[in-house]
Amino acid sequence: MQLFPDFLDQSKQLNQTPAQLQHNLPLHAQTRQYKAILLALKIPNLPAPLHYLNFISMIGQPNAAVLRNGAAMRHAAQNTATVMSSISPHMAGQFSRYSVHSDCIFKPGSFQFLDRENFSGAFPEFQLRRLDRELSFDLEIKTAEAPCYFSKLRMGLAEYWSQLCECTGEIGYKGQKYRIQQLGSLEFARAVNFPFLPIAFYTAQTINLSRRRQLIVMQARDRLNRILQSRLYLKDFNSAQVQMLDEGVCLKVHRVYPAVTTPDHRKMYLPREFEWTASSGAVPIRIQAQSRGDFKFGAGAGYAGSFSYQVKIGDAEESGESGYCEYIDCRPLNWQEKSKKEKLLDKLAGAVPVLLKK
Numbered sequence: 001m002q003l004f005p006d007f008l009d010q011s012k013q014l015n016q017t018p019a020q021l022q023h024n025l026p027l028h029a030q031t032r033q034y035k036a037i038l039l040a041l042k043i044p045n046l047p048a049p050l051h052y053l054n055f056i057s058m059i060g061q062p063n064a065a066v067l068r069n070g071a072a073m074r075h076a077a078q079n080t081a082t083v084m085s086s087i088s089p090h091m092a093g094q095f096s097r098y099s100v101h102s103d104c105i106f107k108p109g110s111f112q113f114l115d116r117e118n119f120s121g122a123f124p125e126f127q128l129r130r131l132d133r134e135l136s137f138d139l140e141i142k143t144a145e146a147p148c149y150f151s152k153l154r155m156g157l158a159e160y161w162s163q164l165c166e167c168t169g170e171i172g173y174k175g176q177k178y179r180i181q182q183l184g185s186l187e188f189a190r191a192v193n194f195p196f197l198p199i200a201f202y203t204a205q206t207i208n209l210s211r212r213r214q215l216i217v218m219q220a221r222d223r224l225n226r227i228l229q230s231r232l233y234l235k236d237f238n239s240a241q242v243q244m245l246d247e248g249v250c251l252k253v254h255r256v257y258p259a260v261t262t263p264d265h266r267k268m269y270l271p272r273e274f275e276w277t278a279s280s281g282a283v284p285i286r287i288q289a290q291s292r293g294d295f296k297f298g299a300g301a302g303y304a305g306s307f308s309y310q311v312k313i314g315d316a317e318e319s320g321e322s323g324y325c326e327y328i329d330c331r332p333l334n335w336q337e338k339s340k341k342e343k344l345l346d347k348l349a350g351a352v353p354v355l356l357k358k
Contacts, residue, residue: 008157011149015233015244025123025147025161027188029059029106033156035078036062038189039111039119041128041141043167043182044306044324045208050171050178051088051292051306051322053137055128056299057111057119058082059100064197065330066220067300071263072097078193083113084298085130085137087173088306088322093134095298126186139169143186145240148233150218151189158191164214164235164242183208183237185216198222200331202300203251205276205289206324207309212237215311217276217287219251223331232278232285234313248280262297268329270295270303283314289323302328 030037037059044052061068061077072082072095079100086094098104098113105112111119117130126141143165150160167184170177185206204218214235220228232245256269276287288310295305304326310319 008154009151010154011152012244012246014149014152015242025163025188026159026190027123028108028190029104029111030078030100033192034190035193036060036067036189036191038067038160038187040187041139041165041167041184042187042206042324043180043184044206045182045320045322046087046171046180047178048321049087049089050173050180051294052304052324053087053171053180054084054299054304054324055117055119055130056084056304057113057117058300059104059106062191062197063194064199065301066199066202066328067197069097069264069298069301075099075101081113082298083117084296084304085117085132085135086296086298086304087135087171088292088294089173091134091296093132094296134174136172137169139167139171139180141184141186142166142168144235144237146235146237146242148235148242148244150231156192158189158194160187160189162187162216162233164237166237183212183214185214199228200329201225202302202326202328203271204326205287205307207287207311207320209311209318215285215287217249217251217278219249221331225331232276234285243281245278245281245285249276249278251276257291257293260295262301264301266301266330268302270305270327271325284312286312289325291325295327299326300328301330302326 040056042054059081061080081098081100083096103114109122119128121127124143128139130137143163146164148162152159163186165184165186168181199220200223201221207215216233219230230249232249234243253271253274255272257272259267272291274289278285289307291307295303307323308321309323
């Protein structure tokens with residue numbers, strides 16, 4: 001099952017024909033047409049104790065369970081902005097909420113959240129700064145010519161793109177300074193005000209590989225645990241090429257942590273050990289991952305953290321300590337708790353009768 005059929009979602013066709021990709025990518029705050037905006041930067045594979053850095057800003061609250069943060073709602077949905085900025089060590093202030101009208105200044109080429117976070121610039125170079133006593137950073141971002149679409153709906157209904165980039169600068173954590181130079185993923189999404197989106201589960205992992213390559217795997221499911229989208233993207237900074245696989249990309253969660261309760265009062269099981277396999281490409285890919293247990297709330301309605309990993313692409317193997325993970329599970333009664341009988345009844349409840357003429 002797909003979130004949107006291929007005739008409506010053009011992302012598959014665009015990713016398979018790079019020459020048709022739009023290189024003048026949109027990057028703006030709310031407009032009359034687009035009421036929900038996502039602007040994010042994710043940097044994996046940072047040295048210990050950082051392990052990763054994320055900046056996830058959501059301007060407006062969309063009608064999707066995995067993206068909507070009810071605990072942050074102090075204003076109308078379209079007047080609520082949230083920002084998550086975190087690293088691996090313990091944090092108390094990784095999540096902030098703002099009033100779009102009172103606390104934010106959005107101009108062409110500039111996103112300002114109070115006097116704390118500021119994103120500015122234009123392709124191919126941007127700056128991202130955060131002033132905070134706990135976690136601060138000052139980063140220069142240089143994008144590569146390697147865009148890809150996670151989603152691209154016709155008629156301008158919605159789109160979600162990712163751009164491979166190199167991030168250079170300084171991160172400060174509780175008085176300690178760290179210089180970094182690492183590949184990241186700059187991401188932007190915009191959507192009209194859909195009355196409802198059926199996504200109930202979402203996860204994405206980002207790993208930086210040798211030879212300036214980046215691997216992104218992601219999966220979305222509905223309330224009945226049916227797969228809406230399961231994809232793998234392998235990006236190359238040097239060649240500015242992206243390989244996408246969307247068939248035979250499988251996720252298995254082998255172990256989970258004890259249930260946590262989110263600020264939205266949802267019970268959620270976070271992955272402890274998980275595995276990805278992709279068998280439809282010319283070269284099989286396998287990822288084995290072990291979570292560090294440093295999950296922090298604020299990635300939509302769920303969590304972000306880091307993990308160690310072993311990656312095998314064909315006969316080549318790599319391992320590392322600092323992959324980046326987002327994990328959001330809003331499925332009812334959490335799928336992990338259901339018996340085989342309950343799962344079968346769920347599938348039957350979601351079946352659609354078909355009449356055939358003999």
